[in-house]
Amino acid sequence: MITIEVNSNKKINSLAAYIMENLHVVAVIKNKSIMIDDIVSIEMEEVISTIKRFMRENGIDGEIIKKDRIIVTMNTSDVKTQDHILNCPHCGKISLYEEEMDVHIKSHYIGF
Helix, strand or coil: CEEEEECCCCCHHHHHHHHHHHHCCCEEEECCEEEECCCCCCCHHHHHHHHHHHHHHCCCEEEEEECCCEEEEEECCCCCCCCCCEECCCCCEEECCHHHHHHHHHHHHHCC
């Protein structure tokens, strides 16, 4: 499992969604961390390059430190608002799509 600690909540949902869409992994948010499940084998360097690309595309300055986990410090003073990204209140799964999130949340109650 790869853990990414992020200093700002302003873009954590967007970063997690970007990582999921570009690396085809499962990522969940817990507090100020993004956890990437190790179902798919992925290298930390690949995750770091994806984070750098996200920051570059969104015009975010910051620093990325690699230890036993990845620590991302974003200078988000220019970032105005949180993007419209949905977050599951039960497990932290994120999605850009309301229908997908509705089905996911219902699965917590049905027991898929």
